Amino acid sequence: MASIKLNATSGGGSVSIQAPSSSTNTRVLSLPDDADGVIAKTDNSGNFTVSGNLKAGTITDASGNHSSTTEQIFDGRCKAWVNFNGTGTVAIRSSLRVSSIGDIGAGKYNVNFSSNFADANYAAVATSGEDVYSTDVGSVRTLSQAVGSIRLDNENVDSGFEDVPRMNLACFSLGS
Amino acid sequence: MANSDKRILYTDDDGTLIVLVPADNCGLTIEQIQTKDVPTGKTSYIVDKSVVPSDRSFRDAWTYTP
Numbered sequence: 001m002a003s004i005k006l007n008a009t010s011g012g013g014s015v016s017i018q019a020p021s022s023s024t025n026t027r028v029l030s031l032p033d034d035a036d037g038v039i040a041k042t043d044n045s046g047n048f049t050v051s052g053n054l055k056a057g058t059i060t061d062a063s064g065n066h067s068s069t070t071e072q073i074f075d076g077r078c079k080a081w082v083n084f085n086g087t088g089t090v091a092i093r094s095s096l097r098v099s100s101i102g103d104i105g106a107g108k109y110n111v112n113f114s115s116n117f118a119d120a121n122y123a124a125v126a127t128s129g130e131d132v133y134s135t136d137v138g139s140v141r142t143l144s145q146a147v148g149s150i151r152l153d154n155e156n157v158d159s160g161f162e163d164v165p166r167m168n169l170a171c172f173s174l175g176s
Numbered sequence: 177m178a179n180s181d182k183r184i185l186y187t188d189d190d191g192t193l194i195v196l197v198p199a200d201n202c203g204l205t206i207e208q209i210q211t212k213d214v215p216t217g218k219t220s221y222i223v224d225k226s227v228v229p230s231d232r233s234f235r236d237a238w239t240y241t242p
Contacts, residue, residue: 026230082199090197092180099202100184100213103195106235109196113201118181124230150215 079122080113080171086154087163088127107154107161111169115176117146122173128154129166138162179206184213185240186220193238195228200208 019027031039060067080097084090090103102110121131128140136156143151152169156162180209184196198225206222214220214227223236 035207084197089225089228090195091225092199094215095199095201096180096200097202099204099209100199101197102213103197103235104188105192106232112209114199137219163235 012068013080028034029129045160073175077174078170079117079173079176081110081169083166083168084109085165086163086167090159091172102149102150105161107156107163109154110144110149111152112149113147117171117173118147120145120147122171124150125170126152127166127168136162138164140167141173144148179204179209180204181225182226183197183223184210184220185223185228186218187219187240188215192236193240195238 017029038051053164054106056070058067059073068098078096081091082095082098082101082144084095084101085093086103086107086109089107090101092098092101095122097114098111099114100112102112104110122145124142126140126142128138130136134147136158137155138156140152140154145151150169152167154162154164154167177201178200179198180200182198184198185198186194186225188194196209196213198206202209204212210220210222222242223240
């Protein structure tokens with residue numbers, strides 16, 4: 001027979017569980033059979049810690065304002081990004097959901113995603129940058145946008161396609 | 177050895193040598209990246225990154241012979 005324990009770790013006080021007096025509905029509190037016995041805890045600073053997934057419909061600030069549904073938070077997350085060096089030994093500095101960078105020519109790169117987007121309608125934001133000040137005017141554009149990859153071309157208006165030390169891409173989409 | 181210590185080389189349809197720079201944190205092995213990111217039917221090679229020149233002055237003229 002399982003048991004329910006209510007323990008105070010220190011001091012006095014009390015713990016109460018009350019059923020709603022005006023309702024005939026049964027309220028159910030389900031506790032999983034968790035191995036270490038602690039599934040959630042609070043501390044004196046108001047922090048609430050959950051050992052597993054926290055499932056919530058809406059999250060707000062401490063005053064109940066600035067609410068966001070978990071769907072809004074998920075949809076607003078950057079789903080894939082990469083920062084890489086496009087000069088010398090081309091190398092990825094940091095990335096998310098990127099399997100490889102294709103060096104396909106001077107100033108031209110192909111970013112391959114480790115998992116496909118649901119469709120090719122994601123918003124891709126790309127920038128290129130130098131490590132030192134330069135009067136050169138360049139721009140990066142996206143091409144061949146597909147569910148599994150996207151091409152970036154960096155072009156100097158004076159000298160054509162050009163390698164640069166800072167290439168960045170961030171992709172946003174609804175869903176995954 | 178990390179994925180990023182390697183490069184995957186293949187030649188595209190117009191003769192350009194493509195150099196794939198694999199990511200370390202994508203959950204895929206270098207062989208899995210090779211299978212996924214190299215177009216079907218292309219012969220590709222996994223090489224140490226030191227094989228690829230860092231001088232890119234003539235990048236568009238690069239070729240590779242194993």
